Amino acid sequence: MGLFERFLTLWVGLAILLGVVAGYLFPAMFTVLAGVEFAHVNLLIAVLIWVMIFPMMVQVDFAAIRNVGRTPAGLLLTLLVNWLIKPFSMAALAWLFFRVFFVDLVSPASATEYIAGMILLGVAPCTAMVFVWSQLTKGDPNYTLVQVSINDVIMVFAFAPLAALLLGVSDIHVPWRTLLLSVVLYVLAPLVVGVWFRHHLNRRHSADALARFLVLVKPWSIIGLLLTVTLLFGFQARTILNSPGVIFLIAVPLIIQSYAVFALAYWLAHRFKLAHNIAAPACMIGTSNFFELAVAVAISLFGLHSGAALATVVGVLVEVPVMLSLVWFANRTRHWF
Secondary structure, eight states, rough: OOOHHTTTTHHHHHHHHHHHHHHHHOOHHHHHHHHHHEETHHHHHHHHHHHHHHHHHHHHHHHHHHHGGOOHHHHHHHIIIIIHHHHHHHHHHHHHHIIITTTSSHHHHHHHHHHHHHHHHHHHOOOSSSHHHHHHTTTHHHHHHHHHHHHHHHHHHHHHHHHHHHHSSSSOOOHHHHHHHIIIIIIIIHHHHHHHHHHHHHSSTTTTHHHHHHHHHHHHHHHHHHHHHHHHHHHHHHHHHHHHHHHHHHHHHHHHHHHHHHHHHHHHHTTTTTOOHHHHHHHHHHHBBOHHHHHHHHHHHHHHHHHHHHHHHHHHHHHHHHHHHOOOOHHHHHGGG
């Protein structure tokens, strides 16, 4: 492991601190940066995520994708966790904490909105960042691509009815531009460029050119992650500092949900006898969230300054530290698989 990877938790911690401090001291600058968006997708974040996942996309070998079908248990695990367990467990935990444990700490109206925001997170499995977590756990890039793609296809059809069922409302407006633009920016575009670049290296250079290229770009992938974290926390610096108590209350069930879902998925992966490079990314997909979609729907349903929108933002804030801890755990337990 290189310097960046070995001390990644430290760098992320410093990036979080830098983002909060910079966002508090220079709010106007971060307001301008936050406004560089289309269909609720921040284009600066999109570019940085692109930088993060491009090295993994270069590793995708279409000739090897056909072998994914030989290990259907990995796909089954992803679908089971994302669509039959995670949405309902998130709804149950949200209700338990804000209708029972925290009932005296927040108003009923606010509790309803917090629950709604957490449900929207639970119904939206992650798209982009999964490639980062997969790369950090040495996941199979071909299998990860198929897992993410299948989830994206299902999300197009299942997100609205499942969110409507759990929220108890009859009509959910899905921001299709947000959904489609995110898939294009985070999956399709880097995949097309990565596959072309891989073909170019294999055709015009020596056999080990790809390996040398991946060593060269690996630090940039980590730098992209750190800059993304800095921007995300900078965008929400005022919210974090002005409402620390509420953020803590929302973060508690979200963190419990993340670790519980990962633990269940990891146990199932072990029972299914999956290889670690398939098991780890499958569990990461079930644990992380498609926060752009959740934030966009929360804003459209409840408003920009609603408790639901705040809950989805807290989901963004807790995800990176939690997922890094799970990456560490997955790498330390590789010998279990």
